[in-house]
Amino acid sequence: MKKLLIIPMLLLTIGCQQKPSKELTDEEKKFTYSPAGKLTPVKSGKGRNGDNYIYAPGIRFPIESAPAYLNSQVYGIGGLFGPKGSLCDEKNYQYPWHDNYCEKRRWGMPLCPGGKGHQGVDIRTATCEKKKYYAVAVEDGTITYIGKYTVKLRGKSGRTYRYLHLDSPSVLVKRGQKVHRGERLGLVSNNMGSTKTSIHLHFDMKETIKIDGKSKKVYVPPYTSLIDAYKRLLQGNP
Amino acid sequence: MRLLLIIPFIFSFLHADSGILDIKWPKPNAKQQKPSIPYPKVLTEGIKDVKLPVYIPNSYAYDKNMIVVADKNFYTISFLFKGATVMVSGDKTYQESVSNKQEFKEILKTTPAVTFEQEEGIMTAEFNRHGVNYSIEIECDKPESDERCTETKLIKDLYNRLIMVGGRA
Numbered sequence: 001m002k003k004l005l006i007i008p009m010l011l012l013t014i015g016c017q018q019k020p021s022k023e024l025t026d027e028e029k030k031f032t033y034s035p036a037g038k039l040t041p042v043k044s045g046k047g048r049n050g051d052n053y054i055y056a057p058g059i060r061f062p063i064e065s066a067p068a069y070l071n072s073q074v075y076g077i078g079g080l081f082g083p084k085g086s087l088c089d090e091k092n093y094q095y096p097w098h099d100n101y102c103e104k105r106r107w108g109m110p111l112c113p114g115g116k117g118h119q120g121v122d123i124r125t126a127t128c129e130k131k132k133y134y135a136v137a138v139e140d141g142t143i144t145y146i147g148k149y150t151v152k153l154r155g156k157s158g159r160t161y162r163y164l165h166l167d168s169p170s171v172l173v174k175r176g177q178k179v180h181r182g183e184r185l186g187l188v189s190n191n192m193g194s195t196k197t198s199i200h201l202h203f204d205m206k207e208t209i210k211i212d213g214k215s216k217k218v219y220v221p222p223y224t225s226l227i228d229a230y231k232r233l234l235q236g237n238p
Numbered sequence: 239m240r241l242l243l244i245i246p247f248i249f250s251f252l253h254a255d256s257g258i259l260d261i262k263w264p265k266p267n268a269k270q271q272k273p274s275i276p277y278p279k280v281l282t283e284g285i286k287d288v289k290l291p292v293y294i295p296n297s298y299a300y301d302k303n304m305i306v307v308a309d310k311n312f313y314t315i316s317f318l319f320k321g322a323t324v325m326v327s328g329d330k331t332y333q334e335s336v337s338n339k340q341e342f343k344e345i346l347k348t349t350p351a352v353t354f355e356q357e358e359g360i361m362t363a364e365f366n367r368h369g370v371n372y373s374i375e376i377e378c379d380k381p382e383s384d385e386r387c388t389e390t391k392l393i394k395d396l397y398n399r400l401i402m403v404g405g406r407a
Binding site: 053055057105106107108110111119142143144145147148149150152154157158159164175176192193194195202207208209210211212213214215216217218220 | 252254255256257259260305306307309311312314316323325327329331332333334335336337339342343345346349353355356357358359360364366369371373377378379380381382383
């Protein structure tokens with residue numbers, strides 16, 4: 001009888017032992033990011049400071065593999081308003097991440113100070129190579145629209161996620177297709193029809209906010225949701 | 239120090255509280271919903287489960303090449319043209335609710351009934367009708383030179399030609 005009790009006791013003891021903390025991977029150690037709303041360079045606009053709310057909790061990171069670098073295209077090296085140089089300059093492919101959700105643009109963005117901004121964020125892939133890295137579905141959902149350089153995913157949450165600049169011939173999904181979280185959508189490229197742009201994924205999230213019986217559909221800040229998703233990707237648990 | 243205390247407080251008004259918006263159903267226009275020439279099957283079949291008013295521009299209602307993606311809470315209908323794609327969508331869900339937050343009250347107060355803007359090269363119209371949020375988008379192969387995407391003429395025309403072709407309570 002004693003022997004019978006020893007086995008479950010032993011299992012219980014093992015189970016109660018604190019798991020040794022998982023060692024950080026090299027990429028996790030390297031990953032740093034500036035605060036939400038802090039735009040770099042300063043001239044690129046005024047961000048939504050202090051909004052650390054995660055609007056899309058639990059989403060998968062929209063690029064299949066790490067590393068990825070979230071920073072400005074327009075104000076980065078080689079960008080339209082950035083320092084002269086190559087778009088492929090290695091400084092563009094470095095941490096820390098910089099929020100660019102409210103970066104200066106012409107169009108209205110109600111959640112940005114001043115009422116104008118970028119809508120989403122720009123993300124560079126691991127290297128400056130087009131048609132090499134896959135964009136993936138951030139949650140289960142349906143592909144609602146595919147345009148010349150746009151793929152739209154409506155998640156089960158009701159949020160709409162927009163992926164811009166994928167290479168059109170590489171797009172693997174069709175309108176109306178159900179997709180699973182992590183499923184490949186297409187390859188990140190520099191496609192914006194006839195307009196020149198750099199190799200990156202523009203990713204944005206649109207959702208409806210209800211207030212006092214009224215509602216408005218707005219692009220919400222993706223930065224904190226993406227930091228959370230990227231940390232999980234680096235931990236091998238996307 | 240006071241600012242540090244205020245900032246987290248400001249953003250605590252948002253709640254991840256999803257749901258369905260209340261629709262103030264319009265009086266159905268029998269002529270539009272049951273036209274003398276029936277709408278193509280792609281449209282009638284595609285929107286048969288949609289539980290919100292379905293609007294599309296009248297000029298495209300008989301386009302058999304339209305692509306309909308829908309369920310009971312939303313619809314997206316796209317029309318393919320030479321060098322451009324037109325998309326119309328409606329959505330009756332919400333993902334966040336806000337209580338007593340001045341910022342959002344101001345946004346609602348200052349938002350025009352309909353906005354027309356070019357965003358990321360895509361000409362867009364957004365509006366709320368009957369409590370539902372709708373949008374029309376035109377995406378061009380040549381977003382910087384195609385007048386359909388640089389001028390608001392077409393998007394305004396599409397908006398003014400919207401007719402209710404279906405949807406049920």
